[in-house]
Amino acid sequence: MWTFIKKEFFHIFRDYRSMIILFGIPVIQVLLFGFAITNDVNNAKVAVLDHSKDPVTREITQKILSSNYFQLQQYLKSDNEIKPAFRKGNIKEVIVFEPHFAQKLNTEGKAHIQLILDATNPNTASILNNYTNGIINTYTLEKMKKENKLPTELNIHTTMMYNPELKSAFMFVPGIMTVILMLVSAMMTSISITREKELGTMEALLVSPVKPQVIILGKVTPYVALSSVIFVIIVALSRFVFGMPIRGSLLLLFGESLLFLIMALSLGILISTVSKSQQQAMLLSMFVLMMPTILLSGFIFPIENMPLFLQYLSDLMPGKWFIIIIKNIMLKGNGIEYFWKDTIIIIVMTLFFLGVSIKKFNVRLEPSSKKK
């Protein structure tokens, strides 16, 4: 058994490129997801088309631009320039003030501002829309206050629980953790087992009196160790680079992750028993594991918004439950009493995959060679 583990470590450490990929990818992915792929909008480029050019419009423009959400790209002179400006592509919003804005506001008590948004990215567009509306509303309220025309005052106090700054990293980190752990564990084990098949060394292993359980265990153990190291790296990164809190018990976090790891590894074994080559194993883990985990686990798209059919499907994703658990521990600081159900689901999945894969992993060459 120890022999297997030692040999597997030799394989891993002698293959420098894989090593770099193994440790480099998680780090890069976490950083990428944390920094680049974010829903927060900063410094969106806007253009202003001011038909009025009076003190009021200037004041409003100033207010909008002084927030760090927006950055003035250019002033437009006529309606005809709006479309070309968008076409160039870097402008996300155009703010249009109607002619005689201040005058109308004074005489009629109302004036119009038009917001034109580039909705190729609907998310950004609606966020920008909200920001601009908010700024303009604040301005109106202030103006009314000054003129003592204050209507009944409605104060809304919003508290953002668990993520007061609304950092999207808080949402991505649990997801990315799940995906990476899944990928590394499942893909690496399935590849390393199919590699033995491909090289023909599986033949040599099978003719030895070593039991298949020992072969599998020997294959898996090094990857449990590796994935644990990777997990620690991710947690450290999310803690110190993104300031992600770990409000719950660290021990519990590791315990649950270990469970999830073992689940992913047994999935990897299962994949290796059905695939004939390394390539097949890789593709299988990519499409069967990674894509659904990203799309259906609630990592990117909220599960509640999915069609019912997909919601049921997402229940089958081990990643979904793990993300719930991580969020519970890291963000809410909850104890096991809040997510024992999810834990049990993962345990059941683990046992199921482990059982099936041990059953499928045959003591002979044949079953795998029959399935062509």
Added chain:
Amino acid sequence: MSLAVTINNISKSYPTTEALKNVSLDIKANELFGFIGPDGAGKTTLFRILTSLILPDKGTGSIGNFDIIKNYRDIRKVVGYMPGRFSLYGDLSVEENLQFYARLFKTSIKENYDLIEDVYQQIEPFKKRRAADLSGGMKQKLALSCALIHKPQLIILDEPTTGVDAISRKEFWALLKKMQQKDITILVSTPYMDEAALCDRVALMQEGSVLTIDSPDQIVNNFSGKILGIKTDHMHPLLYDLQQMDHPNQVYRFGAFVHLVTHEDTAAYSKKIKTFLEKKGHDNIVVEEQKASIEDCFLALMNKPETP
């Protein structure tokens, strides 16, 4: 104690081919037994059945007292198997590979060093080298060491000399002979017919059937025809021209000669060939009777039209 092997009526089919058709064999303990046959003859399938890697569709077999289907665990302990493909870890060194296989069988290099000494000595100077960087011949010697490390009573070698240079092949066979003296039954397959002469007995296989089983000498003795070696200045068209002759003779290239198998009187037939070839425009015609080699016998057996 070396082990005897018995196989009774074993058949095995794959989805597209029938790999083994009713094969029966008896191999004595401590025999150096060869399986000769072209690719696809069923040698590897037979070996995989013997090593319990695959199950036969029907038929029975035993190694020593162990049934090849029921007692596969016991068989795996006493059999050493060297697969046809190089199946060691290329990224591990020679020594690490050997150690790994020793540990698989819960033994150590030291414990059985006397057994592998002859083989391992030849690769020991390179023991720190990665197995992937070894030459073909050395890879096979390492694989043999690994197959021997647990002191098996029977070793099964699947085409150990394929893709190995002539000198290494000779060395390898010399090693096998030595192993035999250490009381091990050896089953070896090869596509090279000349290697058949080095075995105690050989089974000639073709398309899943065993054509003949005998000692190499006996096979030669049993050969009924006569061999005429023919050589001319125009070797290229010679084979084609000879095929045009009256009888459905067997004609094939053999080293510097073309061999022709005949059952007629050699002197008269030689003359007939000479005149025939002169007409076809060949010069410097040499026709001589040659002793049948084991290869001639195999070729004759393999080409024999199937008679009921």
